[in-house]
Amino acid sequence: MNPVNYLYLSALLFTIGAAGVLVRRNAIIVFMCVELMLNACNLAFVTFSRIHGNLDGQIIAFFTMVVAAAEVVVGLAIILMIFRVRHSASVDDANLMKL
């Protein structure tokens, strides 16, 4: 199978993720979409690694996973705290930091 197809899939996933981040209000969904974008990147890294025949991309994919795991921990904690305080998980409700 032509590896370029994986790149198309990666781009598709990234676009879906980005669109989700921009249009959805629920913080959990937005968060999941961010994860989707991260994994789309991982897929692109791995694909390039395959195309070019070296392991650099795969190593970077591992790093991304670690960073994503840490991010999930911190991010979910923040979302949980916001939900407790404001009884809402909508990202538009957390708009106090404007002029």
Place this chain on the structure above:
Amino acid sequence: MENLIGVLVGAPLLGALILLVGGRALDRLGHWLGIVFATTSFAVGCVLFADMVGKDAEERALHDHLFSWVPVEGFQADVAFQLDQLSMTFVLLITGVGTLIHFYSVGYMEHDERRRRFFGYLNLFLAAMLVLVLADNYLLLYVGWEGVGLASYLLIGFWQHKPSAATAAKKAFLVNRVGDVGLSIAIMLMFTTFGTFAFSEVLPDAGSASEGQLTAIGLMLLLAACGKSAQVPLQSWLGDAMEGPTPVSALIHAATMVTAGVYLITRSGEIFNGAPAAQTAVVTVGAVTLVFGAIVGCAKDDIKKALAGSTMSQIGYMIMAAGLGPIGYVFAIMHLVTHGFFKAGLFLGAGSVMHGMNDEVDMRKYGGLRKYMPITFVTFGLGYLAIIGFPGLSGFFSKDKIIEAAFAKGGTEGWILGSVALLGAAITAFYMTRVMLLTFFGEKRWAGAPDPQTTPDVEPADGHPAVGAAPHPHESPLSMTVPMILLAFGSVFAGLLFTVNDTFLNWLEPVTHHEHGDSPISAGVVTGCTVTAMVVGVTIAWLMYGRSPVPAVAPRGSLLTRAARRDLLQDDFNHVAFVQTGSYLTRGLVYLDHKVVDGMANGTAAFIGGVSSRMRRLQNGYARSYAVSMFGGTAVLVAATLLMRAVA
């Protein structure tokens, strides 16, 4: 002997310090302290003079180096005094007339509660003037020059509760300042040209500079002289300066301070000798002022202002003589000294008349005073005869010599200057006769006292008549009449004393280097013309004011008379040329400042403010819109990178 020069200057300086710092504790004997210090200075001057006369002409100059003021490599400013024949002449005039006027002031200022302060200022003036004439370099001369300006400001504005006096003081200070700028520029030019400003180095070396440099220095010195000596175009302060007490007018605005300009030009003779253009400017200024002052003097009804016009005119004679070069310097100084005597006498006489007339200054309200003030009448009369150049009196000798020197200038210039000087002599005779006739002759014109027998001759309880009360003329106290008598002696005999055997000429010759000019007409003819001019002036004045009665209210007069009453429109000219132009300029600059300078600053601020208040709307607090801009930015960056790669 050298050390005495310091005492000469130090005594009045110490006096001023004690009197001004001492406070009210000295109120009761302050004036006597002032007199002691002034007299000390005069006595020291006499001792130095006696010592100087005993020496040979070439060895007479004394030099006293006190201390280095600014000892810097390449810039050496010293406080050092130099006493030569020229300075000596001034020292005797300043301290002599000054001391007499101190005595006179005791009586004149008797009812003034600030008399101590007045004497402090008088002493300060003496000290400053002595520094001016004794300095051995131009920078120290400048110190004295400024000191004289300060003292004159304080004294003109002495009755500061009168707004007119306060204004006059400010006016004198400002106009003098214009001249002072000239002197400071002259000193700077001297420093760049010669690298020094000591008399002993600049003056003998004047020939080494180019004519252009000397002309520039000379013109700046002339500007300075115009300011201090009230010459056209900086003459406007002198008339208003009569707001000061009369002794001040006599001391500062007749006998000493206004002569500083003549001193400056005579002292800088070597510079002017090398700059014919500057000399022409000097004689022009002198000749114009000579006629200008005389015309103003003809129209004034205020006795002091008439005398002020006369002072301006007489100083014009001196400046003109000084501008003639080596043929005129000696006569400029000689006229200066004789003028110092008779003009101080005339002013003190005017003060005495005012003292007896309730401070009335309008001559049209005098008349027939000779019976009431015999001593004032005689001394004033002798001063009058001296100033109009009555043969045998001092003014005759000195003025005649100047007119002779003016003719001796040669060429068309000589004829013009000589004629102007003769015309001036005729006008001088006219206005002085007018003053004399209006004040001492004719019918009595003061309020309600045509017949002295019916007027109750009772002094008010406090000894000082209330203002506005009918005056009852009386002779002034001895402290005032004695100085007038002494000055009258000077007015009568000084000229003769100076002229016999050319005493004065030989005395000053080592300093000013006299040359005898060849006059196109003989000395006898010049003298004849001078006397004729005087007789004509006196006759016209007698026909106008002696034979026919004088109206107590001034008639409207011709156009020239009305202009002369307004000081020949000098203030109007200054107002239009400088005050209005200046105020338009400042208004324009204020407009420019508001609209352009502030406009730029405010405009920038408003622009930034406007832009940022629009930019602020981007910060709407919605995380998703931030995400959009982040994605948009990233997309733009990626697109740009790809584009660059494609192009490269």
